[in-house]
Amino acid sequence: MSFKGLPEGVGDRTQSFRDAGYFWEILRGLGITMKHLVRNLRHTDEMPTMQYPEEKRVYSERFRGRHRLTQREDGSVRCVACQMCSTVCPADCIEIEAAEHPDPSIEKYPESFTIDLLRCVYCGLCEEACPCDAIRMDTGIYEIAADSREKFVVDKDFLLNNDTDGTL
């Protein structure tokens, strides 16, 4: 069968009578699905599905979870608000407001440091860019849940302490 006005190769597929009826292929397909069904019914334990909240996948040590801000020995924030992370961030999710630190040897610190966890793509570039090892993604937390968008914007205090589980 061919049609005028159609590009070459379109509409001129010929089907044998056997193919056109789809019949044997349908039976074969049904056979395959039934094979899976029976196998899974007989060996329910071997199914790859994980029962998530009870069972959890073990992630690598290098897994990038929710961010945290590291602290100096005195517990203050290591971050010097250089904004390398917010510059490199492809999702534009980090907002930093810098301020003058009373200690001239530190000079600059973040007055506010917020991350919008909904915008974050967990690429880890902020970690890479940080010259002070101030931001890390080594918490291993990935179950992040909240009941409003606002709660996903986490602030400096939250990131410094970071002692909650996934619930914000």
Add this chain to the structure above:
Amino acid sequence: MVKLTIDSQQIEVPDGTRLFDACAQVRGEALPHFCYHPDLSIAGVCRLCQVEIEGMPKLTIARNTIVRDEMVVFTRNDRVKRAVQQVLELHLINHPVDCPICDQAGECGLQDQYMEYGLYESAVGVADKVNKRKVEVIGPQVILDQERCVLCTRCVRFCNEVTKTGELGIFYRGDRAEIGTPPGVELANNYSLNTVDICPVGALTSRDFRFQKRVWMLHGTASVCPGCATGCNVRIDHEGDRIYRLKPRFNPEVNGRWMCDRGRLEYKAVHDEKRLSEPLIRRSGGLEAITWQQMWRELTGLLKPGGVSLALTNPHQSLEELVLFRRLALQLAGESQVFGSIAGTEIGEADDLLLAADRTPNRRALSWLELPEIESADLVARSADAHRQRILIYGGDPAADDTVAAALRNCAQLVYFGTHRNATAELATLVVPLSMWAEKDGLFVNGQGRIQRFARAVARPRHAREDWRLLADLLAHLTGEQKLVSLTEVRRFAAAELALAGSLDLSTLPATGLVPDATEQAPAGGER
């Protein structure tokens, strides 16, 4: 003319040319440098612009050398490169590695040179560096960081040669040498922030801009400073809808490479808390927000031909607005009732550098349009018996003057177009929000009679429309004439009103602005 060879390329330059400039011509970019600045004298202290000249045993700095005939110069060979690297290493011996917290990062000469000539393996460890004083406040606008200074002396020369105030100097010698002010002296002249601009590193930083934003996040928009009649060319550095700083933009005809500290803070008014963002109407004693549509109804109800007893604008508005305002006001009020400004306001003291006595950007346009000044006593007198009549004020804040305020309080209806919720707005019957200079496109005519363009950098207030469009709409509504629908049309209209030469296109001005030919400029609209 002198013929010489630079990097095996023949070049001919005028007599007395500095080798530095000849090299720049050949290379397409300047030689590495810190101490050289085109508007300052030659110091030759940074030793970065070294080149090899055939026949001379040692390398020479190009800035101090005057070209000779048949000179053969190399700027890119290994010897030169090695020398520059070593000089840069010396510059960096005590330079702190605090780029992350340095405001200069991103526009830093040291960073730029280091990318090309860096050794990347410093012989001096971070712990061995000589620590000097950081965060030293040396003036109302400037902070000094001694560690970062490379002693190029640009700032010292600026204070000696440009402002001639000489606050800064080099103290001590050798590796203890540092920039500073003599005891009891502050870097407090009105041009101190230019030292921040010319500082190639982060030693001098602006207190106003300090830690506000990393410079690479800023976008620059070419504009004109609205602070005085000089009309310094500026670059508005903004991110999103927030302005972070103003920087001078080179215009040899107006401001060169400088601008004053006062002008640099002009942007603050744009982000003032008292900015008007929506139309207001007076109801039961207070001002209430209304929609633009409601405001338009009220406005067209209040502004009827001949129904306005006094119309006043001010020299802060753009040329386009003033042209449209004049046309509009002549429709609404009699010829003797339209005024450009209140006499004697916004006049300060001029200095002999850039700051003009007239602290408004566009007073020249008022005189071109023959919008007269009104004495404030006259204004008071006129308003006093205007309690059955309407006053239209476009821009400015005349009620800042108490006697004017008292007079305006008497008038029946005051229609105020303004940018801030100021004293005048508090007296108004109807308040229409206007954009400020950084929020719109327009033209200013500076004290020289130079027409200069300023461009929109940030968004105007949420509920305001373009100012020229509002005026054009009102004008079309009143006269029934065809509406002017683009700024190009408005500018064409303005050129006609000003009776500028027919060929003068206000939409395409040269970068340095334009002074209309005196013979072609027959001041003020013909059909008045």
Add this chain to the structure above:
Amino acid sequence: MPLLWASLAKIVFMVLMILLLLVVLIWAERKGSAFIQDRTGPNRAQIGGVRLAGLIHPIADVFKLLFKEDVRPTNRHEALYTLAPFIVMVVALSTYAVIPFGDYIEIGATRIPLVVADLNVGILYVLAIASLGTYGVVMAGWASNNKYSFLGGVRAGAQMVSYEIAMGLAIMGLVMIFSTLRVTEMVAGQGELLWGFLPKWGVVVQPLGFLLFITAVFAETHRNPFDLPEGESEIVAGFHLEYSSMKFALFFMAEYAHLVVSGALIAALFFGGYQIPWLPRPLLQQHAGLILPLVMGVTVLVSARFAVLFFRRARRERGKFGDARDREPILMGLNCAFAALLVLLAFGLQPWRIGPSGASLFATLIQIGAFLTKVVFFAWLFIWVRWTLPRFRYDQLMALGWKVMIPLGLANLVVTALVLALIA
């Protein structure tokens, strides 16, 4: 009056049966699709730890849908929008009226046929009512005032019109062979044996007719591979896109009610309905005293086996979840053991000495059981096919309907007519 009561009872039985089967089918769809795709499927909803392999989910769904907000499009056509789901549901249920789910039931001397309405135009009634379903779908698509819904409605309309012809043609062969339009007579006719050994089922005498019919039914119920009116990937959800809450539930339930009805129709027309091959009703009644204890014995053994499996599992998975769900295998095991015990105790009633009226009832129940088994199998076939085949493209659908099925249906009629003429 007794007949009226009997009719009412039959209607209630029929509706209940469909609604219950529908719940089971929804469960089977979810769980079956999961197992076919190597997933576990729904297994979370529970009552006191008992999850019944996901059978609690339909109950949870009912509550969810009942309490959900009824979100309605602003520019809907109110009357049509509200009416559409009801039409779809009512049509799905009323097709069933002419399909017998058993032979008859004897109460005293009266024999009550187990069919709601034994119409003399039964087959035509089925075709007529089935085509009414199109209205519901087209109305839903139109009234929603949504492009996708509208496209879904248009697709449904065109598809149903096209495949109705093939469906009618497929059944006509049966009509010719059994010389009747009554479904009851057709089912009764299929109890006979052909040449003494082959059950005279519709599928045996009309194999091509069966294939055409089942294909057309797939299209009429718009199930995969003919679910273009819903086509998630191109028109989101088609005609029921703008429906939520219980209105959506009606569409959803109607789809499965259609499955039950289609299964019943296929079983009745092509697979002998309630007839058990080689075991006609007189034989059943005669040997009730043998078959009943046999059935009971098998039930006891199966229940006991299940009980043992559950108890083993309980021991193996002790403390797996650390909550109420750990109790499930023990409860299920006890349940099975109790059932086994109960049937075992029923042997005390001496089932081998069953009387003639008891035998009649037993035969009826066995036949209803046989019918339901067939219905469930064909409903499952629908589900099975859905998770095997991809969706047709629209031109393929139309080409298959008009260029393949209708000519084949006509050819089938001619051949059937010729064979009948030769035999006569």
